[in-house]
Every structure is written in C-alpha cells, then in structure tokens.
Amino acid sequence: MRLSDRTRRGRALARAASMGVLLATALPAAACSEACCPPEMTFAALPGCLEQGGEVALAVGARANQPAPVLPAEVQTLLQRTAYDGDRISVFRVDGDPKPTGDAKFGSGAQNKVRWDKDLENFQLSLGKAISAVKAEQPEANPLEAVARASEAAAGQGTVVLIDSGLQTLAPLDFRQDGMIDADPVELVDFLEKEGQLPKLDGKALVLVGIGTTAEPQRSLDTARRDNLLAIWREIGKRGGARCVESYATAQQAAAPDGLPAVGAVTIPPPPNPPQGCDSVSIRDAGRVKFRPNSADFVSESDAAAELKAYADTALAKKYRVKLTGTTSSAGENRNTESKRKLSRDRAEAVKRILVGHGVPAGDVETLGAGMDFPGFADDRDRGGNLVPQLAARNRQVILEFTGCA
Template sequence: MNRAGGLLAVVLAGALVAGCSSDEGGAGGGFAGGGGGALSCPVPVGPMAFAVSGRANSPEPGLPQAVQDATVSTLTRAVDEDYQPRITLINVDGRPVSAGSDTFSSDAGNGIAAEDDRNAFLNGFGEALTGLRAQTPEVDVLGALDLAGRSAGGNRPGTVVLVDSGLSTVAPLDFRQRGLLDAPPAETVEALRANNALPGLQGVTVVLAGLGDVAEPQPALSPAQRSSLVALWTAVAEAGGASCVAVVDEPRGGDAPSDVPPVSVVDVPPPPTITPGQTTTLPDDNSVGFQPDTAEFRDRNAARAVMTPFAQFLTASPSRRLALTGTSARAGTPQGQVDLSTRRAEAVKALLVELGAPGDRISTRGVGSQFPGYVDDVGPDGRQLPGPASQNRTVIVEPTG
C-alpha cells in the first residue's frame, strides 16, 4: 500500500472513514449527529482546501457528515479517474495560513486495497483537522476563504470547505462594527469589491458549514441573525466567482478549544424592544428591515409579527395615535433620502392598517439622514460604510396620544 497520510497528524482518527456522526459515540469534532444529507452542489474530482477554525468563541474543529461523505466520494472517484487530488488544510485565525497539504494517490491493484489507501489517508487528514489550533489572535474568515480558494485552484475545478461561525473580527469584514450583521449582503459585497477585498474563488465549489454556531463567551445569534450571516457569506462566495455554493445546516456545537489566542466578542444586537406605549426604533434587520433602496420589507411575515403589538396598542383606545418617522443613510441626494425614508414610514403605516389599526390616527414623515441620532456612514474615500449605514436606516414609532 502506498504512503497515505504523511500530511498533518494530530487528533481525529477515522471519523471521515467511518462516516460517523459527532454524537458521544463518535469523533465528529463538534457536529451533531443524524446525518446531514447530500450537499446541494456537486463536488468535482479536483483539489480540495478545508479552511477550518480551532479558535476561541467557536466550537472545536470537525466536519459535518455531508462533507465527510463528499470527501470520501471525491477520493474514491479520483482513484477511478487515475487522478491525484491535492488536499490542503487552512488554519482560520487572525492571520490564516496553510497548515499543510498532501496529495492522495493509490497504486492499489484492486478495490479493497484502494479503499485501504483512501482510509489511511483520511485517518491522517482527520487527525490533523481536529487537532488544528489557532496561533494568532482574532479571526480573518475572509482571508482564510481567499487562501483556500487559491489552494483549490488548478487545471481542474476544485472545492473549498469553510468551517467556522463566520463572525470575522478583522477588517475589512469586522463584525464588531455595529450594524454590519444586519446590513444587506449586496451592500457589504459592493463595499468589499470597491476595496478589492473579495476572495478569489473563480470556478470552485464552496461549502459553508457552521455559520452562526458559536461557543462561549460569544453570545448566540438569533435565527434571523444566523440567516443574515449565511446570506452574507453566500453572497461573498458568489461574488468571488464560486461556481456553486452549498450551505450545510447541520448544527455545530460544543465548547471552544482551550489554550488558544483570544478572539474579540462580537456584540449581537438584541431584537427591538417592543413597548407600544413608548418610542421604539425599528432597526434595519431581518425582522422589520427593507430591501436595499426600496420600501419592500425583507420579510413581510416577520414585520407583521413585530408590528402586531403596535396595531393592538392603537386600537385599544380611540385617543391613541402613532407618529412614524423614517430615517436613512447618507446616500444619493438629500431629496432622494427624504423620499425613500418617507416611503418606508408609509410602508409601516400600511402594514399597521393591514393589521387592523385605524389609518387616520397614524402620521408619517421622512427626514432622510437629517436626524439627531445620525451616525457618520461615509468613509474617508467617500464610499458608504455598510455597518453605520444600516444603523441609520430606521423607522421610529412614537405614541402621540
């Protein structure tokens, strides 16, 4: 049998080979069991790069079942095609680096011997993957994705697998910047493109796993926030040139590795506090936010759930009134800002009326970016800053009676 695992060796023997889930009886490196089903993208027989984090604030490294199955399948088909794929492991931390790479090959004369070669190779790879530990403080997920994309390039289409919570803390995609988690993905992608910061993923298949799954002390994300994070990283991968992007929903749990460099906690904004009798600022998020440059809700059903208590408040007494004030980022002309913020306030009013509130007791106006709480959302180069811009896009609901 050929040498099958000179690559990386540290801790998960056999999880890939056995296809076992990460329940207490297996060594799946922090993913829940139950099988993950097939990936939504075809995985080509080509080079593979795994960008995996063994860092603070994120569960210990491991691969979900669907990725394990796809990796086994790729190496099996590589033997059939007489192709020797290169497998690279990227350490995701504040300064991502290649943790090592190796080429899988088999000179076996029959299927059983080829399977033995494959399993031996995957044993070594699995041990290295789960033993991966961060070396540098913070985490640069964008940089890791770019490095993985370059590692998976070549004459054949390759595959990049990213396993991390996705909460990067290094510029230009630093989720410590307030509002960035809620910003529309298209806007963040455009900001990255303007700074030539999109990852190079031309023609590769990208698999995203573990997004939004965190470990203490990082506060947990809400389902809406995780959805925003998944949408953002999907958009980043697509904008980077990925041929197909698959998101693995299999939850990733467990504690973070010990004795690793610190990673800053990302402040996770709580959902809006709904106190209908008090002034409430509706944020630009997946609950009551709008599609970019429109007065269309991102999720109308979620907006209905948020606005129902306000409609009930208004109908409970004929003396009650609500004033809706729309605000905006500083983009476009001042008049355009006022017009857009007015239309968004009117969209909230229309939703309240739809929920049974009397329209004649609801007033609307738009003030654009001219309001006391405005946060500077234009950078030194004159470009929009997605996080601050998201903070400025609100509808303020104020009881007046």
C-alpha cells in the same frame, strides 16, 4: 443514501501518499497493478458544481465562540472522491492569523482490491483525525483571510470549504462594528472589492459550512441576521469569482471547545422597548423588522408583526397616537432625493399597516418620509466618498414616537 449515476474510475497508477505534517505516517509506495487498482467505486451524489473534482482546501474554524467543526455528509463525500482521485487535500486553521496545518494526496502500493480499500479507509480515518486536531492558535477570527489562503492552495478549479460561523472579528470585516451584521450584502461586498479585500476564487467552488452557528459566550443570531450573514458570504464567493457557492447548516450548540484563544463577541442589538410616555425609539431595518433591499416589503411579515406587537399594545393601552418617520442611508446619490423620501415613507407605511393590524386605529398613526434628513443621521461616506456599509445600515430606520400624552 442516493447514489450518482456516474461511476468514477481513478487514475491507472495510484500515487504514493505524502502527508507532511497532516498525518503521522505515509502510506506504502510500492507499484500497483492496473488490473486491481484503483477499483471502481460509486459515491453519493453531489451538487453539480462539486462534481468537477480537483484539489480541495479546507479552512477549519476550531475556535472560541462557536461549536467544534462538523463535516456534513456532502463534504465527507467530496473528500472521499478527492482522495480516490489522488488530488491534494489541504487544511488551514481559522483564527486571527490563518495558517496551513498540512496537505495530503492519497496513494496506495496495494496489488489487490482488499488492501487498496483498506489503505483508502486508513487515509480517510487519518485525515478525519487531522481535521479534528486543528485548533486556533491566535486570538480573534479572520475567515476572510483563511478563504483567500485556502484558495491559493487549491490549484486550478478545485474547491474551497469554509467550516466556520463566519463572524469575523478583524478588519476589514469586523462584525463587532455596530451595524456590520445588518449591512446590505451587496453594499458590503462593494466596499470590500473597492478596498481590494476580496479573496480570489477564480472559478473554484466555495462551500460554506455552519455560517451563523455560534456557541456561548457569543449570543446566537436570530434567523434574519443568520440569513443576512450567509447572504454576505455567498456574495463574497460570487464576487470573488467562485463558479458556485454551496452552503450547509450545522446544529446550534451551547458550548465552544475549551482552552482556545479569545475571540471578541459580536454584539447582537436587541429590539428597543416601546417608549414609556411621549418619547421616541428608532426601529432599525434589521433583525425581525427587516426590509428587502430598496423595498418597503418585509423579509418576513410575520416576524415583523410579532416584533411590533408590543408597540401596538402600548399605544392601545395608553391611548397614544403614533408618529412614524422613515429614514434612509445615502446609498445611490449622496443627496436627499425624492426616491429616498418615497422609500422611507413607504417603509413607515409598512410599519403602520402592522400596527393597524394589531388594532391601532389608522387615524391615530401619522407617517412621514425623511430620507436622509433626520436628527442623528450618521455620515455614511468615507473620505473618498465611498459608502460605508455598517454606517449605512444604521441610518435605515423607522422612528416611532408616541404623542397625545395627557
């Protein structure tokens, strides 16, 4: 394990532990000799913005539809340093109504290093058990509110740690709404900000652990949607005023803890099957066929090619011609501008390029750019004229139609 160049020395007088409901017993509170305690300790290095120290508040998602929470090595090191410095550690549960489960500061009355080290070790063990004991008590999941409450608890410029899949199931960030998981992160956070729903992080660090990691019955996220979900949470941190946002992945697991309140599953739309005959399907700007914002570049050209191969194979086998119509949301000016028509046409051309790469003759593929002007356009503005991000996501498509049937 890599060690930091900086050796941390704690305060001259360690403070008594006050564990509230977090730990069952308090640590001794006798006087500690400055000569012995706290001893010099060297910790594993952390990202620069987490070196600042201060109080830590953890929002722990031990709930249905995701694995039991796991503390990555970096978070364990952060907690060790926080305990050593005598700063407060608070814990909140993530469920439909997030609440604190306790808080603690480490202190030891030991007058020799051996005993002081043992007290710190016991504190860390007790803290780990307390975190493992956190369980959801209310149905559904509101990690956005959990982050807000954790931020209030971490005084000054401390650190908020969210250990959760990030798949919220309550307003204003209900990912069960069609299109929400595919929403543009900036547009979605714009909406939250206008609604006054962003957590106030005010110079704190935000650490995201396990975003996008799910367990049955929640269907797992594909890579593109997991990346988009993480981008949404990173944007929430940035726009909430966090001084930095760090993220750590955890392993996908099959089972969630038993006996916990229900959490609604977020629907992950599968890609549409190729039309059977001269018909059309809408290929959303989502999943493996996802474009970069305001661009005709795919997030992953290889993923798009793999997803679109079935359409090319069908067109070749049936000798169909293909008509591709790109569409857009109303983002920006709420009218069908030439820039919208051009972007939608360029995206249709990008899909054509993939089909041609799979062997479809270029002359058999027609491309159009409809912008906002297409059947099925969903009004993606609210009554105040604000863009509704999940509806905007649904309007970004390339409509594929097979023609030339015998």
